[in-house]
Amino acid sequence: KLYVIDDSAMNAFATGRDPSHAVIVATTGILQRLERRELEGVIAHELSHIKNFDTRLMAVVAVLVGTVAFLADMFMRSLWWGGRRSRDNDRGLGSILLLIGVILAIISPILATLIQLSVSRKREFLADASGALLTRYPEGLARALEKLGHDKEVLEAATNATAHLYITNPFKGKQFHAFFSSLFNTHPPLAERIKILRSM
Numbered sequence: 001k002l003y004v005i006d007d008s009a010m011n012a013f014a015t016g017r018d019p020s021h022a023v024i025v026a027t028t029g030i031l032q033r034l035e036r037r038e039l040e041g042v043i044a045h046e047l048s049h050i051k052n053f054d055t056r057l058m059a060v061v062a063v064l065v066g067t068v069a070f071l072a073d074m075f076m077r078s079l080w081w082g083g084r085r086s087r088d089n090d091r092g093l094g095s096i097l098l099l100i101g102v103i104l105a106i107i108s109p110i111l112a113t114l115i116q117l118s119v120s121r122k123r124e125f126l127a128d129a130s131g132a133l134l135t136r137y138p139e140g141l142a143r144a145l146e147k148l149g150h151d152k153e154v155l156e157a158a159t160n161a162t163a164h165l166y167i168t169n170p171f172k173g174k175q176f177h178a179f180f181s182s183l184f185n186t187h188p189p190l191a192e193r194i195k196i197l198r199s200m
Contacts, residue, residue: 004028009153013165014046015055022050027155034144041131041141045167048130054123058164061119065112072108076101120164121188128193132200142197149190 001023010030016022024046034042049055076098132138148168158170164186 002026004031005155005157007155007157009155009170010034010148010151011155011158011166011168011170012042012046013162013167014049015165016050017056017059018053019050022055024050029151029153030148033151034147037135037137037140038144038147040135041137041144042167044131044134045127045141046131048127048134049123052123052126052130054127055165057123058116058120061116065109065116068112069109072101072105076105117164117186120186124187125193125196128197129200132197138197138200142194145190145194145197149194 003023003025005025005027007027008029009027010033012024012026012030014022014024024043026042030042031039078101128141131141135141145168155166155170158166163170166187168190169185169187
């Protein structure tokens, strides 16, 4: 199934728990402004996400990230409330464990999120390669990605929770320093994706 978002920004995504329950969503902007071979590349990329069960994988990764954050929070709370009862006995050890708990509560969710973003970026490379294999014409997707890179219009329907689904970052123009961009982006750099496609 194909659904259309009435938005002039150029983007598309696939979603669904498995291939028989999946849909591809494209904006009117991408449907109107890409040439046929470019659009074939985009649709093949999204079909590859479906074939590779990327939506299911990212849901599992999101649950694991949430679990890590929850466990770190519970560890800190148990140390805080449990530590109050035994302060008279092991004041120094309790303070050290509480400090470790606070550090884990802060760092664990950040590290888990970085892992989630890294998995998302790797799956984009895989969908590019699988899509190029499907169409047997990697240049179509490469040209589509170039056009998407030049489109600076922000997709109004996108949220931080759904940004990883799209073929390119829907919040165009909001860039960090290059190092932080590579860590915190849901997508690999377009230039790198295009270069790999053109080397196929």
